[in-house]
Amino acid sequence: MNRGPGVRAMVLSRYVVLSLLATFVASAAQGMEPEKLFKLVSPSVWLVRTFDRDGLPLSSGSAVVIRPHALITNCHVLGEAGSFSLVKDKVSFKGKLEQVDLERDLCLIAVTDEHFKAPAVTVADSDQLTVGQRVMALGNPRALEMTLSDGLISRLQKNDDEQLEAIQTSAPFSPGSSGGGLFDMEGRLVGITQRIDVLAGSQNLNFALPINWLMNLTERSKVQLDEYYRANAKTMSISK
Amino acid sequence: MHHKLLISLFVALLVSSCAAPVQTPPAAYVAPNSGALARLQVRSLKLAGPAIFYSFDDPRTCSGGRIITDTWASQGVLKGSTAVRADEPVTVWLSYLAPGERSCNIVRTFKPHTDKNYLAYALATETGCSLSIQDITDPSNPRNEQTFVPRTYVPTSVAQRPHCVAADIDAQLAKPRKPNLSGMKMEELAPLLPANSENAK
Numbered sequence: 155m156n157r158g159p160g161v162r163a164m165v166l167s168r169y170v171v172l173s174l175l176a177t178f179v180a181s182a183a184q185g186m187e188p189e190k191l192f193k194l195v196s197p198s199v200w201l202v203r204t205f206d207r208d209g210l211p212l213s214s215g216s217a218v219v220i221r222p223h224a225l226i227t228n229c230h231v232l233g234e235a236g237s238f239s240l241v242k243d244k245v246s247f248k249g250k251l252e253q254v255d256l257e258r259d260l261c262l263i264a265v266t267d268e269h270f271k272a273p274a275v276t277v278a279d280s281d282q283l284t285v286g287q288r289v290m291a292l293g294n295p296r297a298l299e300m301t302l303s304d305g306l307i308s309r310l311q312k313n314d315d316e317q318l319e320a321i322q323t324s325a326p327f328s329p330g331s332s333g334g335g336l337f338d339m340e341g342r343l344v345g346i347t348q349r350i351d352v353l354a355g356s357q358n359l360n361f362a363l364p365i366n367w368l369m370n371l372t373e374r375s376k377v378q379l380d381e382y383y384r385a386n387a388k389t390m391s392i393s394k
Numbered sequence: 395m396h397h398k399l400l401i402s403l404f405v406a407l408l409v410s411s412c413a414a415p416v417q418t419p420p421a422a423y424v425a426p427n428s429g430a431l432a433r434l435q436v437r438s439l440k441l442a443g444p445a446i447f448y449s450f451d452d453p454r455t456c457s458g459g460r461i462i463t464d465t466w467a468s469q470g471v472l473k474g475s476t477a478v479r480a481d482e483p484v485t486v487w488l489s490y491l492a493p494g495e496r497s498c499n500i501v502r503t504f505k506p507h508t509d510k511n512y513l514a515y516a517l518a519t520e521t522g523c524s525l526s527i528q529d530i531t532d533p534s535n536p537r538n539e540q541t542f543v544p545r546t547y548v549p550t551s552v553a554q555r556p557h558c559v560a561a562d563i564d565a566q567l568a569k570p571r572k573p574n575l576s577g578m579k580m581e582e583l584a585p586l587l588p589a590n591s592e593n594a595k
Contacts, residue, residue: 236585259575
């Protein structure tokens with residue numbers, strides 16, 4: 155059967171539409187460009203500056219806004235501090251420690267100042283991560299504010315019960331990155347950058363905590379704080 | 395003879411700050427040969443200074459130190475293998491004298507299980523040392539020993555041991571050890587901690 159020019163044009167236009175659709179789907183699967191991702195998530199990643207009990211600068215780290223006025227960081231960022239602030243673009247807010255999970259090195263910070271308007275990030279399901287998936291780390295290594303680095307999920311460290319314990323990534327981070335965000339290419343928070351392997355000969359072995367651990371932070375914090383307060387009360391009554 | 399003299403010198407150096415006189419060096423460890431037993435192997439990389447790996451007759455108070463192995467026996471490395479009592483606490487002590495006469499002492503208690511095979515591995519640098527214990531019963535799947543409890547080392551004279559405080563070691567061994575990714579104690583956050591919650595009262 156011979157097709158007329160009108161039919162041919164229709165087939166061609168269908169082909170063009172399908173090609174465009176395929177290109178769009180492919181780019182959506184790859185996620186957003188790093189520039190876009192940075193623009194999206196950077197307002198939610200803050201520098202944590204800690205001060206000793208005399209109010210002198212002590213160290214720095216990173217934190218990510220997960221709810222309005224609430225940020226998550228690594229507890230070790232706050233170690234030995236007498237106070238701390240959240241800093242971005244030369245604006246600083248006083249922070250308050252609200253929840254503590256030392257075993258998982260996750261601490262929840264509150265900023266009560268009404269002027270703190272930083273948006274919360276979108277959180278992904280870290281149990282759905284796959285090795286080879288592209289990710290980006292954003293934090294403040296060596297207090298170098300808002301440093302973006304990219305890499306892959308190199309390995310998913312699981313325990314005997316197949317639960318995710320750590321996300322190993324080739325996205326480099328350094329001291330000061332602790333408490334920063336590890337994002338998938340949709341700009342969703344998948345992990346909290348926590349530690350690097352610094353043993354001689356190691357190369358680019360970086361570890362983040364699974365973001366799903368946020369789900370039971372409240373109850374785990376309560377257990378650990380109650381245990382500490384109980385032990386402390388006992389010590390105080392013994393020493394009286 | 396030379397070996398014994400070196401050990402005596404090392405022990406004398408370790409306790410040189412103590413007033414009590416140094417007596418004879420500790421005796422060699424005698425492996426149990428009946429009852430529930432486990433195996434403990436001791437290894438290290440080549441160490442720059444002398445090291446001794448002990449066990450104690452009393453694992454709770456750390457009295458009665460016995461040498462399992464030392465670096466003189468095997469040219470600068472710790473290398474030994476012995477039976478230990480299973481299902482009861484075993485306390486080990488790594489004592490290392492780094493160059494510059496900086497001593498490093500680690501005392502740990504763990505509870506071996508019957509017929510299991512454990513590896514105590516000592517690592518040392520110019521500034522310090524570390525000790526790990528792994529269950530290597532399945533050598534292709536070594537696991538960090540979960541009952542491995544750090545003890546507080548109390549330097550004292552050889553004659554006057556103990557070298558560690560008994561504290562509540564049995565309770566600690568019974569409690570499953572939880573990983574602590576922060577490497578911190580709650581005290582380190584004390585000025586920042588939220589007010590005491592209701593349950594703690």
